[in-house]
Amino acid sequence: MCDALDDPGDDLDYSPEARERFTLLAHELRRLRTAIGEPILDLVRRIVEMTGIDVELASSVSPAASARRDNLDLFVQAVAEFQAVDGQVGLAALLAWLEAEDEAGQGLDVAVPSEADSVKLLTVHRAKGLEWDVVFLPGVTQAQFPSNRSRSSWLTVPSVMPTELRGDARDLPVLAGHTPEDLAAFGAAGKAHDALEELRLAYVAWTRARHRLVVSAWCWSPRLKRGLGPSAYLVATREAMATWQAEPESWREAPGKDDPSPYADAIVDLPWPIDHATAEVERRRDAASRVRSAVIGEPDDLEDVLHLDRVGQWDAEIRRLLEEARRDRSSQIEVPMPSSLSATAVARLREDPNGFARDLARPMPRPPSSAARFGTRFHAWVEARFGQQLLLDPDELPGRADAGIDDEADLVELVRLFESGPFADRVPHAVEAPFALVLDGQVVRGRIDAVYREPDGSYLLIDWKTSRAMTADPLQLAVYRLAWAELHGLEVDQVRAAFFYVRSGELVEPAGLATRDELIALLAAASVD
Incomplete structure (x- = not known):
C-alpha cells in the first residue's frame, strides 16, 4: 500500500487534494511501521494518536459520538487485557485473536448504556433464556438462518488449525483416514456439525423471549435475481404454532423461478456529485476559512484587533495555554476518568485512587491465575x-x-x-x-x-x-x-x-x-x- 501511495500514477485523474492526502497517509504508515516492535498497547495508542481518531471523535457533533468514544476505550482496554496462548503478546498474535474473535467468539464488549424501556439491537451469540419480554428475530430466511455457508476446513485452507490441535477437538469431527471415502465422510460430518451449531444458536435465540417472540423473513433483496423462501426454522415455528391452533399473521412461500424481482425495474436517482455538506462539515469549512483568512502576510484588520469579543477569545486561549504549561511542569499526571467503570473498579477507586490512576495511564496485561x-x-x-x-x-x-x-x-x-x-x-x-x-x-x-x-x-x-x-x-x-x-x-x-x-x-x-x-x-x- 505504501508503494502505491508513494506513486499513484501520473496518468490517473486524481485531484491535487487527493494526491496530498496520499502523501500524508503514506507518511503516517511509514512512521507506524517503525513502531511495530513497541509493546502492543503502546502501538495501539500511537495509532489512535497519529491517525487522529480521538480528535475526530472529540470534535464530532454526531449523536453517536459518545458511544463511539466509549467503544474506542473498550477496544484499548481489550488490547491491554489480551494474553496470547504462547505468551508472545505481539501484533501478529493480536490480529490473529481479533480475527478468531470475529469468526467464532462472542464479540468484544460494546458500549450500549440505555434505559430499561429502550429497544436493544443485539446478536444472538450472547443470548440467555427468558432475557427480554419481547424479542424480534428478523431475517429467518432460506440460506440465511440457518446459514448455508460451511466453515473453512483445515484440509483445504492452510490458515485453519487442524482439529487435533484445537482445545475443543473432542467436540469436532475427526478425520479417520486419508482415502476418498474418509475425506467425504469428514466433509459430511463437518456439515452436520455446522448444522448442529446453527441449531444451538437458534435455540438460544428462540428461547430469549419471556412473553412474545416475533419471527420474520424476507423474500427479495436488491442483490438477488431469484427470491428466497422461509427457512426451515421458520417453517418449524409455523408447525409449532399449528399445534396451538394458531397461524402466522402473514405467510409467503418462496417465489417461483420465473417471478420477477421487485427491484429489477427500480431506478434510484442519486445526486452527483454527492453533497457531504452536513452540519459538521460546514462547521469545519467555516473553521478552515477562518484559518485561511488569518494567513501571515495579509494586512491585519485593526477593527478585529480592537473588537472586544476577539480579545476575549485571545484571553481564553492564553489561559488554556498557561494551564497546559502548568500540567507539563507538574510532577503529577492527571488521568481522565474513563467513560465506563465496572462495579469492582468503583470500589478500587475509593480504596486506592493513585493505583487506579496508574492502571488507567498504563494498563498492563493480567498475569495468568x-x-x-x-x-x-x-x-x-x-x-x-x-x-x-x-x-x-x-x-x-x-x-x-x-x-x-x-x-x-x-x-x-x-x-x-x-x-x-x-x-x-x-x-x-x-x-x-x-x-x-x-x-x-x-x-x-x-x-x-x-x-x-x-x-x-x-x-x-x-x-x-x-x-x-x-x-x-x-x-x-x-x-x-x-x-x-x-x-x-x-x-x-x-x-x-x-x-x-x-x-x-x-x-x-x-x-x-x-x-x-x-x-x-x-x-x-x-x-x-
Whole structure:
C-alpha cells in the first residue's frame, strides 16, 4: 500500500487534494511501521494518536459520538487485557485473536448504556433464556438462518488449525483416514456439525423471549435475481404454532423461478456529485476559512484587533495555554476518568485512587491465575446448574470470579458445600444479570451473580464469594442494589443485597449500603492523580 501511495500514477485523474492526502497517509504508515516492535498497547495508542481518531471523535457533533468514544476505550482496554496462548503478546498474535474473535467468539464488549424501556439491537451469540419480554428475530430466511455457508476446513485452507490441535477437538469431527471415502465422510460430518451449531444458536435465540417472540423473513433483496423462501426454522415455528391452533399473521412461500424481482425495474436517482455538506462539515469549512483568512502576510484588520469579543477569545486561549504549561511542569499526571467503570473498579477507586490512576495511564496485561480460573469455573457451574449458562464456556474470561480456589480438588469441595447450602435448590430469578448504571454521567457496568424473588415481591441480590477471607466490600452491593432497582422501576428498599460465602455457608447482608447520592459523591470526590 505504501508503494502505491508513494506513486499513484501520473496518468490517473486524481485531484491535487487527493494526491496530498496520499502523501500524508503514506507518511503516517511509514512512521507506524517503525513502531511495530513497541509493546502492543503502546502501538495501539500511537495509532489512535497519529491517525487522529480521538480528535475526530472529540470534535464530532454526531449523536453517536459518545458511544463511539466509549467503544474506542473498550477496544484499548481489550488490547491491554489480551494474553496470547504462547505468551508472545505481539501484533501478529493480536490480529490473529481479533480475527478468531470475529469468526467464532462472542464479540468484544460494546458500549450500549440505555434505559430499561429502550429497544436493544443485539446478536444472538450472547443470548440467555427468558432475557427480554419481547424479542424480534428478523431475517429467518432460506440460506440465511440457518446459514448455508460451511466453515473453512483445515484440509483445504492452510490458515485453519487442524482439529487435533484445537482445545475443543473432542467436540469436532475427526478425520479417520486419508482415502476418498474418509475425506467425504469428514466433509459430511463437518456439515452436520455446522448444522448442529446453527441449531444451538437458534435455540438460544428462540428461547430469549419471556412473553412474545416475533419471527420474520424476507423474500427479495436488491442483490438477488431469484427470491428466497422461509427457512426451515421458520417453517418449524409455523408447525409449532399449528399445534396451538394458531397461524402466522402473514405467510409467503418462496417465489417461483420465473417471478420477477421487485427491484429489477427500480431506478434510484442519486445526486452527483454527492453533497457531504452536513452540519459538521460546514462547521469545519467555516473553521478552515477562518484559518485561511488569518494567513501571515495579509494586512491585519485593526477593527478585529480592537473588537472586544476577539480579545476575549485571545484571553481564553492564553489561559488554556498557561494551564497546559502548568500540567507539563507538574510532577503529577492527571488521568481522565474513563467513560465506563465496572462495579469492582468503583470500589478500587475509593480504596486506592493513585493505583487506579496508574492502571488507567498504563494498563498492563493480567498475569495468568489458576485460582481466578477455578473461581470462574465455579461461577460457570452455578450458571449451568440453573440452566442459564452462556452460549460459550466462559472459563477464559478474566476477572469474573474471586481468586480464592486453589485447585481442582478445592473446586470440587466448593461445589459440594454449595449443594449442601441454602441456595442449592432455590431457583434464581436471574443469574449473571447485566446492568449499566448511570451516575451523574458516569456509566458503571457489571453483572449480578444471582437474583432471587422473595415471597413478598421484593428481590434478594447475591454475590457468590469463594475466598476464605470474609472481607468483601459492601460498595459493590450498593451499586448492584441501585442498578437493579432503577432497571426495574423499584424503590431501593424493595431490593436487598448480600454476600454468600460458600466455604462457611454464611449469608452476610451489610447494613447501611450507599445511596445514589453517596455513590455520586464518591465518584465526584475521587482524585485520580
